[in-house]
Amino acid sequence: MAEVFNWQINRTMSYPYEEARPKKQAAAVFDTNKCIACQTCTLACKTCWTSGKGQEYMLWNNVETKPWGSYPLAWDVEILSRIEPGSWDAQGTYRGRTIFESAPAGSTAQGWMPSDLDYAYPNKGEDETSAPISPETYTLELPHDIWFFYLPRICNHCTYPGCLQACPRQSIYKRPEDGIVLLDQSMCRGYRACMEACPYKKVFYNHVTRVSEKCVMCYPAVEEGVLPRCMRNCIGKIRTFGFVSTPENVREDNPVDFLVHVRKAGLPLYPQLGLEPNIYYIPPVHVSSTPFLTMLFGPGVSHAVEAYQAAMAGDDPELRAVLLLSLATDLIVHSFEIRGDKVVGFDENRDEIVRVPLREPIMIRPEFDAAVSAYRKNVT
Amino acid sequence: MSEARSDVRPDGAVTESGRPRPTRRRVIAGGVLAGAGIAGGTLLATRDRGPAVGTTVRARRVHGTLPVDDPTAGAWGQTGSVLVELERQATTTPMKTRGKGVDHVEVEALHDGTSIAFRLQWDDPERDSDGAGVDVWRDACAVLLARSHADEAQRLMGTADEAASILHWKADWQRDIDEGFQDVEAHFPNAAYGFYPPLVGVDRTARAADYTAADATEWLPALAAGNPLAPATRTSPVEKIRAHGYGTAASLPTQNARGKGEWDDGRWRVVLARPLARTDSDEVHINPGADAGFAVAVWRGDEDDGGSRKSLAKVLLRLEVAP
Numbered sequence: 207m208a209e210v211f212n213w214q215i216n217r218t219m220s221y222p223y224e225e226a227r228p229k230k231q232a233a234a235v236f237d238t239n240k241c242i243a244c245q246t247c248t249l250a251c252k253t254c255w256t257s258g259k260g261q262e263y264m265l266w267n268n269v270e271t272k273p274w275g276s277y278p279l280a281w282d283v284e285i286l287s288r289i290e291p292g293s294w295d296a297q298g299t300y301r302g303r304t305i306f307e308s309a310p311a312g313s314t315a316q317g318w319m320p321s322d323l324d325y326a327y328p329n330k331g332e333d334e335t336s337a338p339i340s341p342e343t344y345t346l347e348l349p350h351d352i353w354f355f356y357l358p359r360i361c362n363h364c365t366y367p368g369c370l371q372a373c374p375r376q377s378i379y380k381r382p383e384d385g386i387v388l389l390d391q392s393m394c395r396g397y398r399a400c401m402e403a404c405p406y407k408k409v410f411y412n413h414v415t416r417v418s419e420k421c422v423m424c425y426p427a428v429e430e431g432v433l434p435r436c437m438r439n440c441i442g443k444i445r446t447f448g449f450v451s452t453p454e455n456v457r458e459d460n461p462v463d464f465l466v467h468v469r470k471a472g473l474p475l476y477p478q479l480g481l482e483p484n485i486y487y488i489p490p491v492h493v494s495s496t497p498f499l500t501m502l503f504g505p506g507v508s509h510a511v512e513a514y515q516a517a518m519a520g521d522d523p524e525l526r527a528v529l530l531l532s533l534a535t536d537l538i539v540h541s542f543e544i545r546g547d548k549v550v551g552f553d554e555n556r557d558e559i560v561r562v563p564l565r566e567p568i569m570i571r572p573e574f575d576a577a578v579s580a581y582r583k584n585v586t
Numbered sequence: 587m588s589e590a591r592s593d594v595r596p597d598g599a600v601t602e603s604g605r606p607r608p609t610r611r612r613v614i615a616g617g618v619l620a621g622a623g624i625a626g627g628t629l630l631a632t633r634d635r636g637p638a639v640g641t642t643v644r645a646r647r648v649h650g651t652l653p654v655d656d657p658t659a660g661a662w663g664q665t666g667s668v669l670v671e672l673e674r675q676a677t678t679t680p681m682k683t684r685g686k687g688v689d690h691v692e693v694e695a696l697h698d699g700t701s702i703a704f705r706l707q708w709d710d711p712e713r714d715s716d717g718a719g720v721d722v723w724r725d726a727c728a729v730l731l732a733r734s735h736a737d738e739a740q741r742l743m744g745t746a747d748e749a750a751s752i753l754h755w756k757a758d759w760q761r762d763i764d765e766g767f768q769d770v771e772a773h774f775p776n777a778a779y780g781f782y783p784p785l786v787g788v789d790r791t792a793r794a795a796d797y798t799a800a801d802a803t804e805w806l807p808a809l810a811a812g813n814p815l816a817p818a819t820r821t822s823p824v825e826k827i828r829a830h831g832y833g834t835a836a837s838l839p840t841q842n843a844r845g846k847g848e849w850d851d852g853r854w855r856v857v858l859a860r861p862l863a864r865t866d867s868d869e870v871h872i873n874p875g876a877d878a879g880f881a882v883a884v885w886r887g888d889e890d891d892g893g894s895r896k897s898l899a900k901v902l903l904r905l906e907v908a909p
Contacts, residue, residue: 253783257782257783257805258782258797258805258806258807259769259770259779259782259792259793259794259797259805259806260718260770260794260806262770262777262779310683311681311683312676312679312680312681312682312683313679313680313681313683314679314680319720319721319890320720320721321720321721322719322720322721322773322774324720325720372680374678374679374680374832374833374893374894375833375834375835376833390811391807391808391810391811391813392808392811392812392813393813394808394813395815395835395893396717396815396892397892397893397894398720398892399680399893401720411720412806412807412808413718413719413720413770413773413774414718414769414770414794414806414818415806415807415808415809415813415815415816416717416718416758416815416816417808417813417815417816419807419808
C-alpha cells in the first residue's frame, strides 16, 4: 500500500497505488435543495447508455430519497456497518479508517457484493420521511423535524477509485486528461471485484455479456466541451459540471472550485470512505439532523448550509451568481465573471458561452387584458 | 507405477507390450465372478488404493479418437491418474479467503499425436453453472501449461518473460452449450420488459443473438468492443488463454480448445483438450516424447470463487508426454 494524500479527509491514507492526479478532474456539484426526483436524469442516462438486454436494472444515474431510499438496497448502510465508526476532529481530519485501511486479509479494500434483488427496487423508500406523519406523532417534541430529501447519484469518478484498485487486471483506468474513470469493455472478464469494492455501488453487472459496466461521464460529450446527458437534461438545473482543483490550486473563477473550495458549499458524499469522490452536494437546508448530514457529507455541513442560505437571502451575490449559471447552457463553463447585473460564463478558451441576469426582470401586467377581453390568472 | 508405459485403446482397454489387458472394471467384475470373499477384497483394495498423490502426470497416447467430448469415455480412468494437491490462492489479491476450497483434483492426460486432453475430477457438492447473476459464481477449472516444469514461477499464471498457456473450462459456458444460451429469462424466469430499443420489430422476447442479427451490437457494449467472453454463441466450453503473470490473462486469437464437463452426484468430471502444436505465437508447444510443466486450478461457485479466488496446484507439475 502507498501513502497518498486525500484532501477531503485532510490526511494521508493507504491506497494500493501511488498518488497520480489527472491534469484535470471532471467533477460536478449537485444542489439537493433543487432536486425534485423527477428522474429525468435517470432516463436521460438510461435511454442513452443502458437500454440493452442484460442492463434492465442497471442505473448509472439514480435518484434516491434519503434517509430510507437506496439503490442498490442499503448500499451505504452496508459499507458503513463494515468499517469501524470514526469521527472528525476540529481541523476537519477524519479519525477513522477508510475502506482501504479496513481491508480484510487477502483483500485491498473493505467491500460487499449486492444480490440481484438488491437492484430490483430502485425506488425503495421513495418520498418516505424521516419519521411517521400522522396527527398523533407529528409533534415538535421529536428529536428533529420530519424531513426527507432527494439524493441524485452517479459514479463519483473518484480520485482514489475503489473499483480501479480492486480490478486485478487493470481493466479500469482513470483518464489522465480529465480524471474520468472508465471500464474497458474489451478487457473485463467479469470477476466483479470492482463491484464488491466500490462502496457507492456504481459498477454494474451485465447479465448478458457477463462483464461489468459503469458510468462513462458521457466522455464523448465532455471531450467536445458539452455536459453529460444526465446534467444537460436536468429539469431542476441542479447540476454544475466542470473540473475541480486540489485545494492548493484553486481557481476562484472556476464555478466548481468556487462552490467546493471558496464557499465550501459543495461537499463530497461519504468522504470518510476515503475515495475522494468528485461529485459534490450542496446539503439540504431543511434537514434538522446535522449528525445524519455529517455522516453523509462530512464535517462541513453546517457551514455549507449557512453559505447556501446566505446566497438565497441575497447576502452572497457571487455564490448566487454561480448557482444561476448551473445548466444555463449545455456547454461546460470553465470560468465565470460578474459583469454588472449579469454573470458571464466562459469556455476553456475564455470565449463567452452564456450570460445570465443575476435577477430575472419582472414585468407586472394589468389583470385585465383588453386585447382579448379576458382576465389574466398570472400577471407576472 | 507399473503401468506407466502402458498405452490405451479408444475402447478403454490397456495394452502393455502389445498384450491386451483387462480394464479396472473387468478386474473388479472378474473378482466378483471368482468368489464373494476374493471379490470383496479386490473391490475394497481397488477403491481404497485410489489414485496416489503425485506431481507427475503422464499423457498416454491413444490410438484412435481422443475422447475430448466425453469425460466418462472408456479411455479415461484406466491408467494411473494422479491426485494433485491444491491450496487456496494466497499470492495475489483478492485471495481465496472464503470457504475451504478444493484440496485435491484427480488428473489424467491422453494424447493422440495431434491433440492432448486432460480429465480433471473433483468433489463439489453443488453444481454452479449460472453465469448471469450478480452474486452467483460459476464452477470452473483450468489447466496451465508451461514450457518447462522446472520453472516454478510459471505456476502463477506464467511470468513477464514467458507466457503460460491456459485451458479454462467454465460451467456456465458448458450450460450455454448443453441447454442453449442462458439469457436473461433463464436467470430471471419472471422477467418482463416492454421492448429493447433496436429490436422493436422482434415479435417475441428478444434474445441476445438478435442484436448481432440486427447489426446492433452497440447495445451489448462488451460484444461491440470485441470482448471474446461476450458473445452469446459458444462452440466450446473451454477458452484458450495466455498469461504473463497474475492479472494478464487474455484470450488467445485462435480458439481451438475443446472439452466437456459433467457433474454427477457431487463430482465434476471435466475434459479440456487442445492441439499439441501451438497455433498462436506465444502459446506453449507440446512435443510428444518431451516433458512440459503444468498446473491445475479449480473454482467453486458456492464459495464465491472467481478470478484469483481459486484453489490451485501447490507446485508446478511435470507433464510427461508419451512419444
